[in-house]
Amino acid sequence: MRATVPPNPFDELMNSAQSLSDGNTREQIVSAIFQTSQAICHETVTYTKQEKRYETEKLDRIFTSKLWGFPIMLAMLAVVIYITIAGANIPSSMLAELFGWIEGYLTLAFKAMHAPDWLHGILVLGLYRGTAWVVSVMLPPMAIFFPIFALLENYGYLPRVAFNMDRLFKSSGAHGKQSLTMAMGFGCNAAAIMSTRIIESPRERMLAILTNNFVPCNGRWPTLILLASLFMAAGYTGGWKTLVTAGVVMSMVLFGIIVTLTVSWVLSKTALRGVPTHYTLELPPYRRPKIWDTIVRATLDKSLYVLKRAVTVAAPAAILTWVLGNIHIGDTTILAYMAHALDPFARELGLDGYILLAFILGLPANEIVLPVLLMGYLSTGALTEVDSLYSLKQIFLDHGWTWLTALNMMLFSLLHYPCGTTLVNIYKETKSKKWTFVSFALPTGIAIAVTFLTTQIVQWLGLL
Amino acid sequence: MSNHYEYTIALAGNPNTGKSTLFNLLTGLRQHTGNWPGKTVIHAEGFFAHNNRNYRMIDLPGTYSLYSNSADEEVARDFIIFGKPDVTLVVLDATALERNLNLALQVLEMTHRVIVCVNLMDEAKKKGIRINVNQLSKKLGVPVVPISARNKEGINELLDTIDRMVCGDIETNPIVISYSRSIEEKIAKLVPLVQETIGNEYPARWVALRLLDGDTSLLQALQQEQHRLLKEVPHYACHCSAKSV
Numbered sequence: 001m002r003a004t005v006p007p008n009p010f011d012e013l014m015n016s017a018q019s020l021s022d023g024n025t026r027e028q029i030v031s032a033i034f035q036t037s038q039a040i041c042h043e044t045v046t047y048t049k050q051e052k053r054y055e056t057e058k059l060d061r062i063f064t065s066k067l068w069g070f071p072i073m074l075a076m077l078a079v080v081i082y083i084t085i086a087g088a089n090i091p092s093s094m095l096a097e098l099f100g101w102i103e104g105y106l107t108l109a110f111k112a113m114h115a116p117d118w119l120h121g122i123l124v125l126g127l128y129r130g131t132a133w134v135v136s137v138m139l140p141p142m143a144i145f146f147p148i149f150a151l152l153e154n155y156g157y158l159p160r161v162a163f164n165m166d167r168l169f170k171s172s173g174a175h176g177k178q179s180l181t182m183a184m185g186f187g188c189n190a191a192a193i194m195s196t197r198i199i200e201s202p203r204e205r206m207l208a209i210l211t212n213n214f215v216p217c218n219g220r221w222p223t224l225i226l227l228a229s230l231f232m233a234a235g236y237t238g239g240w241k242t243l244v245t246a247g248v249v250m251s252m253v254l255f256g257i258i259v260t261l262t263v264s265w266v267l268s269k270t271a272l273r274g275v276p277t278h279y280t281l282e283l284p285p286y287r288r289p290k291i292w293d294t295i296v297r298a299t300l301d302k303s304l305y306v307l308k309r310a311v312t313v314a315a316p317a318a319i320l321t322w323v324l325g326n327i328h329i330g331d332t333t334i335l336a337y338m339a340h341a342l343d344p345f346a347r348e349l350g351l352d353g354y355i356l357l358a359f360i361l362g363l364p365a366n367e368i369v370l371p372v373l374l375m376g377y378l379s380t381g382a383l384t385e386v387d388s389l390y391s392l393k394q395i396f397l398d399h400g401w402t403w404l405t406a407l408n409m410m411l412f413s414l415l416h417y418p419c420g421t422t423l424v425n426i427y428k429e430t431k432s433k434k435w436t437f438v439s440f441a442l443p444t445g446i447a448i449a450v451t452f453l454t455t456q457i458v459q460w461l462g463l464l
Numbered sequence: 465m466s467n468h469y470e471y472t473i474a475l476a477g478n479p480n481t482g483k484s485t486l487f488n489l490l491t492g493l494r495q496h497t498g499n500w501p502g503k504t505v506i507h508a509e510g511f512f513a514h515n516n517r518n519y520r521m522i523d524l525p526g527t528y529s530l531y532s533n534s535a536d537e538e539v540a541r542d543f544i545i546f547g548k549p550d551v552t553l554v555v556l557d558a559t560a561l562e563r564n565l566n567l568a569l570q571v572l573e574m575t576h577r578v579i580v581c582v583n584l585m586d587e588a589k590k591k592g593i594r595i596n597v598n599q600l601s602k603k604l605g606v607p608v609v610p611i612s613a614r615n616k617e618g619i620n621e622l623l624d625t626i627d628r629m630v631c632g633d634i635e636t637n638p639i640v641i642s643y644s645r646s647i648e649e650k651i652a653k654l655v656p657l658v659q660e661t662i663g664n665e666y667p668a669r670w671v672a673l674r675l676l677d678g679d680t681s682l683l684q685a686l687q688q689e690q691h692r693l694l695k696e697v698p699h700y701a702c703h704c705s706a707k708s709v
Contacts, residue, residue, distance in 0.1 A: 009661045010687050016657055017675035020650045025676050026531075032643045037565035044600040045561055049592030200534040277533055282479070 056285045069164040080148050082246040088140040095136035130318020133371045137222045142302045150298035154289030170276050172261045173268025175204035185215040190421040203274045207264050213418040213443050214256040219366030223413050224249050230393045231406035256414050313365040321372045350408035350455030364420040404458050408451045415447035469520035471630045477555035478564050479526035482583045486613040487523045505539045514623045530570045532681050544574050546689050550630050552578050558588035572638040573670045578606045586612040605637040
């Protein structure tokens with residue numbers, strides 16, 4: 001832009017306008033327009049079906065009320081998580097059994113063909129087991145969680161969630177639409193990064209990108225659910241166990257949201273300073289969705305997605321881990337060697353070398369963190385057949401796990417750097433190496449700080 | 465196919481009002497799409513003829529307001545102000561008239577060559593919503609045409625109204641929104657300054673309001689526009705990379 005002849009009449013005009021205007025000019029303008037619209041409608045529109053007219057308004061008065069909005073939202077979240085956990089257990093173990101049964105035959109087939117051991121190792125113990133694990137652990141919860149989510153969305157409830165959350169995001173200096181991109185993040189952070197395009201202002205979009213990672217995605221739900229049910233709800237049985245597990249997972253989600261808001265707030269006061277912009281959120285009328293359609297489509301979409309990811313990401317990673325766990329330098333494997341190097345630092349965070357290594361090797365996809373960890377723990381160098389959750393817990397206990405280890409792993413999983421796909425998307429969307437690095441370093445720093453503090457506080461209080 | 469045109473029509477409206485349905489219905493395959501210059505906002509224009517007059521229609525991005533909150537809103541606002549369309553057609557959703565009217569009122573502050581088109585009349589009827597179109601037209605001070613773009617109802621009446629407006633057969637008298645006293649006082653102070661700076665080319669009351677709202681992007685656009693006028697570049701739009709669909 002070029003400056004015109006000084007003094008610029010446009011600048012003078014702007015200055016005099018600014019001296020006249022006060023903070024709430026926009027509100028006064030908008031409310032005058034709204035009142036005019038209302039008055040015109042009052043004279044020109046009549047409603048012959050009164051009962052239909054206020055349905056949505058009545059529901060909104062409850063769902064978006066200042067008093068009930070949040071309790072209802074939390075209750076819904078709790079119910080969704082509860083159903084997911086309660087419903088996923090049985091199909092998960094059935095799938096695991098099925099895959100184990102198939103594996104027996106695969107092994108027989110390899111033997112019948114006189115295939116070399118290393119080939120059987122890579123293909124069956126590495127590739128097949130890794131993929132089977134991801135599918136059997138991830139598919140059932142996702143096949144329950146996403147249809148419920150889709151139903152809530154199609155009923156029209158999700159926009160109300162955004163409406164409720166808007167107040168929180170605005171007061172932390174972020175854009176209200178960030179709650180929508182956050183909701184996307186429950187499915188997949190990489191997809192959510194793309195969805196931040198709905199936020200116009202670059203500043204607020206960057207906030208949404210940098211904090212999206214703090215909601216657990218597809219790949220991290222199973223880790224959270226599994227560790228919560230193994231360690232946090234250990235003292236309970238039956239329905240209570242599920243309830244406590246759900247409670248722990250939900251507090252993780254809430255903690256993630258609190259971190260999101262806090263980080264947004266700090267950034268909007270420092271590196272990304274500015275005020276939130278206005279936006280209009282359309283609250284569509286509530287309508288009953290085609291229930292079966294929604295369930296079938298969401299289930300199929302998610303199942304295909306999980307399967308595709310299992311094959312494209314988890315399978316190569318499983319092979320790599322198998323190779324690292326089976327190549328010996330001296331008398332230790334490369335995997336063990338790396339884990340030992342990481343151990344002292346990991347101990348400070350209440351983790352151990354293998355856990356940290358699993359997170360590092362899990363960079364391509366969060367789904368494989370637990371499988372890699374198990375492979376590391378088992379000197380066989382291949383993922384065990386996990387026939388029951390209790391043998392799984394025994395493996396952890398044998399490696400010195402306590403509830404604190406589990407808690408720290410959950411916290412680290414919730415807060416650490418985004419997966420490889422997400423980082424690539426962040427680079428594509430921001431076109432900035434600097435911000436991509438920040439989106440890696442910031443969550444990692446927070447994850448390290450939080451787990452370190454948790455460990456120190458628990459030890460200091462002598463809670464263990 | 466030749467795309468000569470004598471008149472330009474801008475199509476404005478909220479998202480999900482059937483604006484694009486109407487656009488496609490009127491222009492059919494005679495459409496060009498591209499980007500607005502320097503923006504990542506889709507620019508769609510189409511052509512049609514009625515009563516031997518050739519029209520160009522610009523499908524503005526669907527927005528809820530014209531306060532330049534976003535690139536979409538800026539594009540829509542700039543075209544209505546600087547593109548100087550012969551008619552701005554505002555499409556409203558009959559089932560949510562009150563909310564949709566907000567945009568119509570904002571357009572009416574910017575230009576008097578407006579036709580309001582109430583779409584989705586069939587859906588409104590189903591929901592038991594009755595709209596007194598004559599009364600609405602009287603209140604707004606511009607022609608109001610009820611249509612149902614999906615069912616191709618009311619389209620001829622709409623085209624005739626457009627025809628009569630470009631011929632100058634329709635006198636409009638857009639509603640003037642009265643603001644709070646303090647705002648009105650400020651407008652009164654600012655309007656002479658606005659006229660002094662930018663002349664009578666643009667609606668001074670509206671510009672004053674935007675300035676009071678702290679809209680610097682509008683001022684920048686006005687400034688650029690004056691540079692352009694000084695350099696005598698004839699047309700505002702149409703330098704998008706158009707390609708035939």
